[in-house]
Amino acid sequence: MSPVDHLDKGASLGAGAVCLAGPGRTMTYAEVQDHSYAVAGALARSGVAPGESVAILSHNDVTAFATMFGIARRGAVWCPVNPRGTAAETRQLLDLFDCRCLVFHPAYAEQVAEMAPHLPKVTVFVCLDDSVEGYPSLERWTADGPDADAARPLPEGLAMLVGTGGTTGEPKGVMLTAGNLEAMTALTLIGYPFEGRPTYLALTPLTHAAGVLCFPVLALGGRILVMSTPDVGEFLRLIGSERVTHTFLPPTVIYALLDHERAATTDYSSLQCLWYGAAPMSPTRLEEAIGLMGPVLGQLFGQTEAPMMIATMHPRDHVDPDGRVLAHRLSAAGRPGPLVTVAVMGEDGRTVAAGERGEIVVRGSLVMAGYYKDPAATAEASRFGWHHTGDIGFLDEEGFLHVVDRAKDMIITGGFNVYSAEVEQALMEHPAIADCAVVGLPDDRWGERVTAVLQLRPGAALEGAGVIAFGKERLGSVKAPKQVEIWPDLPRSRVGKVLKSEVRRRLV
Template identity: 85%
Template sequence: MSPVDHLDKGASLGPDEVCLTGAGRSMTYAAVQAHADAVAAALARFGVEPGDAVAILSHNDVRAFATMFGIARRGAVWCPVDPRGTARETRRLLGLFDCRALVFHPAYAAQVAEMAPHLPEVTTYVCLDDSVEGHVSLERWTAAGPHPDAARPSPDGLAMLVGTGGTTGAPKGVMLTSGNLEAMTALTLMGYPFEGRPTYLALTPLTHAAGVLCFPVLALGGRIVVMETPDVGEFLRLIGTERVTHTFLPPTVIYGMLDHERAPTTDYSSLQCFWYGAAPMSPARLAEAIERVGPVMGQLFGQTEAPMMIASMHPHDHVDEDGRALNRRLSAAGRPGPLVTVAVMDAEGRTVPTGERGEIVVRGSLVMAGYYKDPEATAEASRFGWHHTGDIGFLDDEGFLHVVDRAKDMIITGGFNVYSAEVEQALMEHPAVADCAVVALPDPKWGERVTAVLQLRPGARLEAAEAIGFAKERIGPVKAPKQVEIWPDLPRSKVGKVLRNEVRQRLA
């Protein structure tokens, strides 16, 4: 199933039901289908062939997301562009992907004007409205009606080209097929609760995890509530007023949600599953979320190359029979899904026994087709016949996968291996700590010095010596930080992940 097949499945369950809504605009399933057909016809008319790349540059917007289905209807490849990137970053990705067309929100007109002279391959520019002089509006572009060559081919080919974050080097283009998305949808529907017609609330960018999580919701004929502005207070209000059943936030945003003044009075009773992922979550704050929101928290672990569902943790895996947080599991990433095979591997390609640490590897229909025009990177990521995630972890006796750290973030201090995430989780148990980052700095005695940078909760106070002592009590003197800094905020990526590289650079 391609993205548009998920739409069509939902439409078969109720064409007049609301499919997309947000910012005063709503579209039924039938309306989104009609829009997809018109976009596919326009792409054909403007020379975009099946398999060509078409990008969308927009923040969360009902019209922009509806246009994605037209790209799929044409059999073209959807390239979701992070709207928070610079013109230089976006131009680099569009060139890397050989994009033929770009649909953009008028808010990014200046960025488009800056990029366009350097993108000769992009022959078609379409603005979501008619406010940008020199560019055709989406309404006019799709007004010509059907086209005899608009039918899409077999859905077995590429569905998405997604840029990696670039935090570990030059961005790469991840090739995701319709089969990858179908596997992700199937694993989502098998791994989490869905009762009735779901309502999904999207606060984070639809260009990332929030977007692909729409597909299983659409397959059930659900409703997508699109937030154009990422406002946590409004998010909490909408959970109650829209009777939201499913939503997703990365941990750092959940921390802000828990600290928000509206959190204690929000009505969470409609929630069936509150997904979290994209970065490790503090067990202490996860327990707080379970107590505050209810036993509805559901973890997902994946990456762009194997989207979302390498492992999943159902809400009932988080709690005991009385609905209280089951502390021994809160540091886990979940159980590997039934459609993927997950192992832990050493550097020589040998799988290691239960409980031993190594690199997490995966294979199955969830795994990408490769990196676009980069056979060397593809071969490196698929050594020994497995996809290598770059994450260090282990499997426990219950079959739960634990992610210890990124391989590149391991600290060797005094001859001992220390994992940044383990130290961060210990520090996050302190009630004054809102978030933290642990990195290695050069040290003449230890080789590398475990160094922590803390961001405190509003109004909280904490001295460095107290934080070091707190960590020593939980993880011992070897793993505890030797140096602690307190900053008003931590540097983050466009999807909210703390950037350890930038923390290192600032400290240096």
């Protein structure tokens, strides 16, 4: 099933039901279908053939997301562009992906004007409205209306090209097929609670995890509420007023939610599942969230190359039958799903026993088709017949997968391996710490010294010596930080992940 197949499935359950809703616009399933045929026809008239790449540059927007279904209807390849990227980053990706068409929100007109002279492969530029001179508006571009003859299947099943920086910082294009998306949808529907027609609230970028999580919701005829700006207070208001059943938040946004003045007074009774993932979450704050909202948090573990569902952790996995939080489970990433095979592998390519640490590897229909025009990177990622995630972890005796660190973030100090994520989770138990990043810095004595950079909660005060003592109590002297820095904010990527490379750069 391609993205448009998920839309059509939802429409078959009620074409008049609301599909997408956001500031200024609401569209039913029938209206999104008509829009998709109109976009497919416009692409055909513009010379964009099935299998060619079409990018959308926009923040969260109902019309922009609806246009994605037209790309799929044409049999073209959707290239979601990070709206927080620089013009240089976006231009590099569009060129790498051989994009023929760029649809953009007027808010990015200056960026498009800067990029356009350097994008010879892009032959069609379309603005979502008519406010930008020199480019056709989406309405004018699609004025000839729906065109059923322009609809085509996806050649070779390729549905999406998604950019990822990888370990070198050079962008790579992850090729995701309709089969990958179908496997992700199936694993989502199998692994988490869904009752009735869901209402899904999208606060984080639809170009990333929040977007592909729409597909299982659409397959059930659900409603997608699109937030154009990431406002935690408005998010909490909508949870109650719109009776939201499903949503996704990375840990950093959950921390902000827990500290918000409205958190304690919000009605969470409609929530069936609040997915969390994309970065490790503090078990202490996870337990706090469960106490606030009830047992509705569900973890997902995946990556762009194997989207979202390598392992799933149902809300009920967080608690015992009496509703008591299972503290020992809160550091797990979930159980491998029924449609994927997950193992932990040593450097020699042999899988290791339960409890032993190594690189997490995966097989199955969830795994990408490869990196676009990069056979060397594809071969490197698929050594020994498995997809290599680059994450270090282990499987416990209950079959739960634990992610202890990214391989590149492991610290070797005094001859011992220290996993930065383990230190971060221990430090996050301190009530004054809102977030932290642990890195290894060069040290003449230890090889690398464990260094913690902290972001404190509002109004909190803390000294480095106290943090070191706190760490030693929980981790021992080897793993405890030997250097502590306190910053007002941690550097983050455009999707909210802490940038450890930037932390190291500032410290060295």
